[in-house]
Amino acid sequence: MNYVNILNKLENIKSYIESGILELYVLGDLNADEKSEVEAMSKLHSEVKAELEQIEIDLGNISDSLQVMASNNVREGFFNSIKFSDEENIKPLASKQEAKAISIAQKPTNFYKYAFAASLALLAVSIIALVNVNNTLNNTKQQIVALQSSNQKFANRVNYLDHEVVKTTNALDIYSNTDYKMVKLEGTTNAKGAKIMIAFNSKMQKVGLDMKSMNIPKNDSEHQYQLWALVDGKPVDLGVFDMDGNQIGFKEMKNIGQAQTFAVTLEPRGGSVNPTLEKLMVIGNI
Amino acid sequence: MINTKRKFLEEPDLILALQEGKKIGADALYEMYSSSLMGIVQRVIEDKEIAEDVLQEGLVKIWNSIQQYDPTKGRLFTWMVNVIRNLAIDKVRSKDYRNHSKNQEIENHVNSIDQQRNFEYKPEHLGVKDLLQKLRPEQKVIVDMIYFQGFTHVEVSEELAIPLGTVKTRLRMGIIELRKYFK
Numbered sequence: 001m002n003y004v005n006i007l008n009k010l011e012n013i014k015s016y017i018e019s020g021i022l023e024l025y026v027l028g029d030l031n032a033d034e035k036s037e038v039e040a041m042s043k044l045h046s047e048v049k050a051e052l053e054q055i056e057i058d059l060g061n062i063s064d065s066l067q068v069m070a071s072n073n074v075r076e077g078f079f080n081s082i083k084f085s086d087e088e089n090i091k092p093l094a095s096k097q098e099a100k101a102i103s104i105a106q107k108p109t110n111f112y113k114y115a116f117a118a119s120l121a122l123l124a125v126s127i128i129a130l131v132n133v134n135n136t137l138n139n140t141k142q143q144i145v146a147l148q149s150s151n152q153k154f155a156n157r158v159n160y161l162d163h164e165v166v167k168t169t170n171a172l173d174i175y176s177n178t179d180y181k182m183v184k185l186e187g188t189t190n191a192k193g194a195k196i197m198i199a200f201n202s203k204m205q206k207v208g209l210d211m212k213s214m215n216i217p218k219n220d221s222e223h224q225y226q227l228w229a230l231v232d233g234k235p236v237d238l239g240v241f242d243m244d245g246n247q248i249g250f251k252e253m254k255n256i257g258q259a260q261t262f263a264v265t266l267e268p269r270g271g272s273v274n275p276t277l278e279k280l281m282v283i284g285n286i
Numbered sequence: 287m288i289n290t291k292r293k294f295l296e297e298p299d300l301i302l303a304l305q306e307g308k309k310i311g312a313d314a315l316y317e318m319y320s321s322s323l324m325g326i327v328q329r330v331i332e333d334k335e336i337a338e339d340v341l342q343e344g345l346v347k348i349w350n351s352i353q354q355y356d357p358t359k360g361r362l363f364t365w366m367v368n369v370i371r372n373l374a375i376d377k378v379r380s381k382d383y384r385n386h387s388k389n390q391e392i393e394n395h396v397n398s399i400d401q402q403r404n405f406e407y408k409p410e411h412l413g414v415k416d417l418l419q420k421l422r423p424e425q426k427v428i429v430d431m432i433y434f435q436g437f438t439h440v441e442v443s444e445e446l447a448i449p450l451g452t453v454k455t456r457l458r459m460g461i462i463e464l465r466k467y468f469k
């Protein structure tokens with residue numbers, strides 16, 4: 001397109017418009033050169049520009065009068081084939097609703113699935129917790145039993161010690177009481193080196209064996225030692241006792257107010273009416 | 287008649303929405319123009335199914351190549367019509383299509399326009415028959431071939447053995463006649 005040509009066109013814009021080239025331009029029925037020519041003319045001449053706009057309006061009007069409704073398949077196909085910048089997923093309206101319906105329909109199933117799974121999980125947790133609690137409970141019970149046992153032992157020990165203290169206190173009372181006369185019984189040939197201390201209170205007619213300092217052989221379960229008092233040559237039974245080596249304090253025997261000698265014999269369990277002299281273990285004079 | 291369906295988005299907003307690839311742009315494009323574009327496609331392609339395929343393809347092409355549209359060179363609709371018409375014409379001329387439809391010769395086509403085409407259009411819209419009745423016969427043939435059936439003016443000139451200049455001026459005169467009708 002040269003300058004001379006443009007000048008020629010300028011001379012008759014009207015005939016240019018009426019040549020029909022603008023209609024072809026609007027319909028895209030021109031080659032590249034012709035197109036640039038029309039565009040150049042449109043820029044140069046407002047008449048050309050206005051006419052182009054009018055032809056476009058004509059095209060719109062004619063097209064409007066020819067409208068044919070396309071089936072919904074076209075819309076669906078179109079929307080399926082393109083991507084939107086403002087929406088993640090592009091789906092046709094119909095299948096969107098379908099998907100919605102499906103997801104709604106699936107909801108209850110999913111809910112029960114999850115509820116069931118949750119119940120199972122809860123059950124497992126509960127069982128574990130129960131086992132743990134049970135174990136703890138058993139441990140605690142054992143601890144309580146152990147504590148009760150050791151408590152009992154302790155109480156026993158306290159009782160025992162209490163008892164020992166009382167016995168020891170009594171023994172101290174006896175030793176410090178001048179009314180008591182301490183009589184030492186020496187071992188015979190049956191029990192050499194044996195020794196028993198007896199506290200005798202003639203006023204109170206009390207006789208006590210010092211169990212702590214007692215030193216004679218242990219008796220077996222079928223025999224017992226028996227204490228005798230010789231009163232004017234006659235033996236008087238003062239009771240039986242055992243020797244196990246762990247006793248303390250004084251063991252109170254039967255009462256007697258007067259005696260010259262104390263003696264101990266080994267007799268069958270429960271004691272004898274008369275002393276078995278062959279089994280005389282210790283003897284001592286007051 | 288104009289603007290009855292074009293209230294979805296103003297043209298500048300529609301162009302912006304299309305350029306930005308927003309869904310509202312696609313919605314507006316379809317609501318505002320699909321019927322008009324379908325009308326144009328179906329002037330070129332009788333078979334409704336094939337016409338709809340072409341329309342869909344055209345809409346996708348419009349969506350994908352919107353960046354090529356230059357607002358300074360004309361209206362959006364004009365550009366879209368050209369995209370659609372070109373697709374439709376390409377389709378009609380493809381071997382595929384010729385085999386499929388066993389089309390009539392161009393002459394038959396032109397001669398039978400009035401008898402065959404009118405029933406497919408919605409009654410509430412102005413029929414092409416009525417539209418073309420406003421034209422003189424020598425204008426009517428050329429307007430129909432070029433505007434509605436996708437022939438180039440060169441082809442019409444050859445088919446009808448009329449000089450190019452005459453084809454153009456008759457087309458021009460026909461459009462001016464129709465313009466009067468719309469006013």
